[in-house]
Amino acid sequence: MVTGGASGIGAAAAAALAERGVVVCALDLNPEAAVAPAHGFACDVTDDTSVQHAVNAVVTRFGRLDIVVNNAGIGAQGDIAGNKDDEWHRVLDVNVVGMARVTRAALPHLRKSPSAAIVNTCSIAAWAGLPQRALYSASKGAVYALTLAMAADHVAEGIRVNAVAPGTVDTPWVGRLLDSAPDPAAERAALAARQPTGRLVQPEEVGEAVAYLATPASSATTGSILPVDGGMYGLRVRPAGQPK
Incomplete structure (x- = not known):
């Protein structure tokens, strides 16, 4: 089960x-936008009834549930004064509480799986102070902490919980941000330069990391946050053109 599974990451x-x-x-x-061979199911992660219905529909159709990828999320721009209370509630409801709703509904089925795994989509924003991302960073910081807490709670049940932490990914949401900038080309270049590799992360690169953490290839890994960020987490390289 992959939430937000019809587009982007x-x-x-x-x-x-x-x-x-x-x-x-x-x-x-x-759900009609899901790309085959994925099967589309309607789900609103902010609505507990919708989540319960979707999880039950999946298990009824396929008989079991082994993997949950908590990927559904939304962005936000602005400093601490840049968003009203209702926007704080909306973003946290999707990005954090939505993960709790989906996982809560899935747990009874994951407990029956011989290879249960949960992968949460976190972000480099959880630990890097990015400008104009106060609300978004707060939500992803919560995902970081939630991932570790979930891993501790369920390790004895054989349920592994990890997360990926992408840098700036070339997704439709980032594309819309770029389109709204006064100079989209300059903004794209600035985002690319922020990552030591000098380019945006591709969704497929994050997808491969998710698949690794979700499958038995990573059976000894739980409670880990895997950066997929072009080197932002650990590298401090000089911008191109500056003397070494």
Whole structure:
């Protein structure tokens, strides 16, 4: 089960899992956009009834549930004064509480799985102070902490919990941000330069990391946050053109 699985990182994760022989269900507000072989299921992660219905529909159709990828999320721009209370509630409801709703509904089924795994989509924003991302960073910092807490709670049950922490990924959401900038080309260049590799991360690169953490290839890994960020986490390289 991949939430937000019909586009961006979610679609890439669904594709990477399918390539490994996993039967993938894309839970999305737009399930008709799911790309085969993923199966689309309607789901709004802010609505507990919708989540319960989607999880039950998946298990009824396929008989079991082994993997949950908590990927559904939304962005936000601005400093601490840049968003009203209702926007704080909206973003946290999707990015954090939505993960809790989906995982809560999935737990009874994961407990029956011989290879249960949960992968949360975190972000480099959880630990890097990025300008104009106060609300978004707060939500992803919560995902970081939530991942570790979930891993501790369920390790004895054989349920592994990890997260990926992408840098700036070339997704439709980032594309919309770039389109709204006064100079989209300059803004894209600035985002690319922020990552030591000098380019945006591709959704497929994150999808491959998700698939690794979700499948038995990583059976000894739990409670880990895997950066997929072009080197932002650990590298401090000089910008291109500056003397070494």
